[in-house]
Amino acid sequence: MTITGRVPPALLDDLAHSRAGALLFDALAARWPSDSDELNSIARYALLPAGKFLRPVMTLTAAEAVGGEPSQVLPAALAMEYLHVATLTHDDIIDGDLLRRGRPTVHVAHGLAHAIVAGDHLIFAAFTGLAECRAAGLRDPAVVESVAVLAEAGSDLCRGQMLESRLVGDITADPALYLEMARLKTGALFRAVCQIGALLAGATSEQAAALGRYGSYLGVAFQIRDDLILFADPDDTDKPTGSDLANGRPTLPVLMAYQTSDADTRLALAAALARRSAEPAEFDEFRSLLMATGALQGCQDHATEYGRLALDELSELPPSQSVDLLTGIVQWAVTTRP
Amino acid sequence: MTITGRVPPALLDDLAHSRAGALLFDALAARWPSDSDELNSIARYALLPAGKFLRPVMTLTAAEAVGGEPSQVLPAALAMEYLHVATLTHDDIIDGDLLRRGRPTVHVAHGLAHAIVAGDHLIFAAFTGLAECRAAGLRDPAVVESVAVLAEAGSDLCRGQMLESRLVGDITADPALYLEMARLKTGALFRAVCQIGALLAGATSEQAAALGRYGSYLGVAFQIRDDLILFADPDDTDKPTGSDLANGRPTLPVLMAYQTSDADTRLALAAALARRSAEPAEFDEFRSLLMATGALQGCQDHATEYGRLALDELSELPPSQSVDLLTGIVQWAVTTRP
Numbered sequence: 001m002t003i004t005g006r007v008p009p010a011l012l013d014d015l016a017h018s019r020a021g022a023l024l025f026d027a028l029a030a031r032w033p034s035d036s037d038e039l040n041s042i043a044r045y046a047l048l049p050a051g052k053f054l055r056p057v058m059t060l061t062a063a064e065a066v067g068g069e070p071s072q073v074l075p076a077a078l079a080m081e082y083l084h085v086a087t088l089t090h091d092d093i094i095d096g097d098l099l100r101r102g103r104p105t106v107h108v109a110h111g112l113a114h115a116i117v118a119g120d121h122l123i124f125a126a127f128t129g130l131a132e133c134r135a136a137g138l139r140d141p142a143v144v145e146s147v148a149v150l151a152e153a154g155s156d157l158c159r160g161q162m163l164e165s166r167l168v169g170d171i172t173a174d175p176a177l178y179l180e181m182a183r184l185k186t187g188a189l190f191r192a193v194c195q196i197g198a199l200l201a202g203a204t205s206e207q208a209a210a211l212g213r214y215g216s217y218l219g220v221a222f223q224i225r226d227d228l229i230l231f232a233d234p235d236d237t238d239k240p241t242g243s244d245l246a247n248g249r250p251t252l253p254v255l256m257a258y259q260t261s262d263a264d265t266r267l268a269l270a271a272a273l274a275r276r277s278a279e280p281a282e283f284d285e286f287r288s289l290l291m292a293t294g295a296l297q298g299c300q301d302h303a304t305e306y307g308r309l310a311l312d313e314l315s316e317l318p319p320s321q322s323v324d325l326l327t328g329i330v331q332w333a334v335t336t337r338p
Numbered sequence: 339m340t341i342t343g344r345v346p347p348a349l350l351d352d353l354a355h356s357r358a359g360a361l362l363f364d365a366l367a368a369r370w371p372s373d374s375d376e377l378n379s380i381a382r383y384a385l386l387p388a389g390k391f392l393r394p395v396m397t398l399t400a401a402e403a404v405g406g407e408p409s410q411v412l413p414a415a416l417a418m419e420y421l422h423v424a425t426l427t428h429d430d431i432i433d434g435d436l437l438r439r440g441r442p443t444v445h446v447a448h449g450l451a452h453a454i455v456a457g458d459h460l461i462f463a464a465f466t467g468l469a470e471c472r473a474a475g476l477r478d479p480a481v482v483e484s485v486a487v488l489a490e491a492g493s494d495l496c497r498g499q500m501l502e503s504r505l506v507g508d509i510t511a512d513p514a515l516y517l518e519m520a521r522l523k524t525g526a527l528f529r530a531v532c533q534i535g536a537l538l539a540g541a542t543s544e545q546a547a548a549l550g551r552y553g554s555y556l557g558v559a560f561q562i563r564d565d566l567i568l569f570a571d572p573d574d575t576d577k578p579t580g581s582d583l584a585n586g587r588p589t590l591p592v593l594m595a596y597q598t599s600d601a602d603t604r605l606a607l608a609a610a611l612a613r614r615s616a617e618p619a620e621f622d623e624f625r626s627l628l629m630a631t632g633a634l635q636g637c638q639d640h641a642t643e644y645g646r647l648a649l650d651e652l653s654e655l656p657p658s659q660s661v662d663l664l665t666g667i668v669q670w671a672v673t674t675r676p
Contacts, residue, residue, distance in 0.1 A: 037497070038500055038504075039500050086458075090458060093451075094451040094455070113432040114500065114503070116428050116432060117499050118496075120424075120425075120428060120458075120461065120495075120496050121492075121493050123462075125489070127486075127488070127489035127492075128486060131486035131489060134482050140478035140482050143482045143485075144478050144481045145469075147465055147468065147469045147481075148465075148466060148469035148470075148472075151462045151463070151465035154459075154462035155463065155466070157458075158458050158459040161451075161455050
C-alpha cells in the first residue's frame with residue numbers, strides 16, 4: 001500500500017480525507033466502537049469525530065519514507081493519536097477550556113473525574129498500541145525503542161505543559177523560553193511520531209534520528225503558526241481569534257513585541273494583555289499594536305527558520321512521494337501569513 | 339543477590355526495611371534526586387517518603403521465584419511504584435482526599451494542574467522504566483510483553499476507578515460489583531507487578547500467567563483487608579477509621595450487610611451511610627450494626643477464599659524463600675481480623 005499521493009501542500013486539511021486518513025479513520029472507529037463500556041465511550045467521545053490526523057499520518061509517512069510498509073505501523077500511528085488526544089483532554093482541564101473542535105471538552109461533557117481517567121486510559125491505550133505492533137510482525141527491539149521514545153516524549157509534553165503554566169500572563173518572559181516550551185509541548189510528540197514510524201519500519205538509527213529532529217523542528221514551526229493564526233486577519237481564517245489572548249496563554253508575537261518595544265508600547269501591550277479581553281474592538285487594537293512592532297514578521301522569520309531546519313533533516317532520505325509529503329507539511333506550516 | 343530472607347509474614351511493614359526495600363529505596367532516591375527540575379520535584383514529592391514498597395518488592399520476588407536475578411528487574415520494579423503512585427495522585431484529585439501518608443496530597447500541595455501533569459509524568463516514567471530493562475540485558479520480547487501487560491493493567495485501573503465512582507453512595511449495589519471493582523482497581527496492578535517480574539526473569543508463559551493470577555487474587559484480598567481495617571476496633575489499628583465511610587466510598591462489609599438485612603436494618607444502615615459522618619460515636623454505632631449482621635465475618639470469608647485462590651497459583655513453583663515470601667504476603671493480607 002502506498003499512502004501518499006498528490007496531496008497538495010496548501011490543502012493539508014484534506015489529509016483527513018486522503019487514503020491515509022480513511023485508513024486511520026476506519027481503524028480508529030473499529031478500535032473504539034460506539035457500543036463500548038463507559039470508559040471506552042468517553043475515550044471515543046474524545047477521539048471522534050477525529051481531527052486532522054496529522055500526527056498519525058506523519059507516522060505512516062515516516063515509515064514509508066524509509067522504505068517500510070505503512071499498514072504495518074498502523075497500530076503505532078493510532079497510538080500517536082491516542083497520546084495526542086490524552087494530552088488535549090488533560091490540558092483542557094488545566095486550561096479551563098470549554099470547547100474543542102466545536103464541542104464541549106471532555107471534562108465539560110463528562111465531568112472532571114471521568115476526564116482525568118479517560119486521559120489516563122488513552123495514555124495506556126497508546127502503549128498498548130505500540131505493543132500490538134509485535135502482532136504485525138515488527139521487530140521487538142524496534143518496539144522497545146519506540147516505547148522508550150514515546151515515554152520520553154510524554155514526559156517532555158508534561159514539562160512543556162508545566163512551562164506554559166509558568167509563562168501564562170507573563171509578558172516579560174524571554175521568547176527563548178517560549179521556544180523551549182514549544183519544543184517540549186509540541187515538538188516532542190512530532191519528534192516521537194516521526195521517529196517511531198521510522199524505527200518500526202526498519203530505518204537505520206541515523207534515519208530515525210533525522211526524522212525525529214525533523215519532527216521536533218516542525219513542531220516548533222507548527223506552534224508558531226498557531227500563534228500567527230491567532231493574530232491573522234479574521235477574514236483570512238476560520239479559527240476564532242483572541243481566546244488564547246483572553247486566557248493569558250503565552251504567544252510568541254506578544255513576547256517578541258514586548259522585548260523589542262519602548263517603554264510606552266510595553267505599557268500598552270501589558271495593559272491590553274492584562275485586560276484578557278476577547279472583545280473584537282480591543283483585539284483589533286491589540287493586533288495593530290503588534291503589527292507596528294514588527295513582531296509578527298519576526299515570528300514568521302522564526303517559523304521559516306525552524307521549517308528550514310526541518311527540511312535539512314530530510315536531505316539524506318531517498319526522494320519519494322512520502323518525502324514530498326513531509327516537505328509539503330513543512331511548507332504548509334510556515335506559509336500561513338498573518 | 340538474594341532479596342528474600344526470613345521476613346516474618348506478620349511483619350510485612352518491615353518489608354520497607356528489608357534488603358529488597360533498601361535496594362529499592364536507594365534506586366528510587368538516585369532516580370529522583372532532590373535537585374530535580376520542577377516536574378521531577380513534584381513527582382519526587384509524590385514518591386518520597388516511600389510507602390511500603392509492596393508492589394516493587396513483589397516484582398523482585400516474582401523474578402526470584404522463577405529463578406531470575408532480582409537486581410536485573412530493578413528498573414521494572416521501580417516502574418511499578420511509579421504507576422501505583424501515579425494512580426494515587428490522580429485518584430486523590432478525584433476523591434478530593436487531602437492527606438496521604440500523613441502529608442498533604444499532591445494536588446493540595448502543588449495545585450490541580452501540577453498534580454494532573456505529575457501523575458501523567460509518572461505513568462510515562464513507568465514505561466521508560468520498563469524500556470530501561472533492555473540495558474539490564476533482559477530480552478526484548480519479554481520487555482514488549484511487559485509493556486502490554488502494564489498498559490492493560492493501567493486501563494483496568496481506570497475501569498476500576500470509574501466503577502468505584504459509580505458505586506459511591508449506593509448501598510444497594512451488588513457486592514459482586516464491589517469484587518469486580520477490587521479486581522480492576524487493586525487486583526490489576528498486583529497482577530501486572532507479579533507477571534512482569536516473572537516475564538522479565540525468563541519465566542515460562544505458564545509460570546508468568548500463574549503469578550499474574552496470584553497477584554490478581556491477592557489484590558482483591560488486599561482490598562477487602564483495607565475495608566476490614568476500616569471497621570476494626572480502633573485500639574487494634576493505627577489507621578484512621580471512618581474516612582471512607584464519610585466520603586461514601588463503597589466498602590464490602592456495608593454492601594454485604596445491606597444484602598442480608600431485613601427492612602429495618604437496611605433503613606438504619608442507609609441512614610447512617612447517608613449522614614456521611616466520621617464522628618466517633620456515630621461510627622461506633624454503625625460498626626455495632628455491621629457486627630450484628632455478620633457481614634464482617636462474611637467479608638473475612640471472602641478474603642480467605644481469595645487468599646486460598648492466590649496460594650493455589652503458587653503450587654507449581656519450586657519451593658524457595660521467594661515463594662515463602664509470596665505465601666507470607668497472602669497470609670498477612672487475610673489474617674487481619676476486625
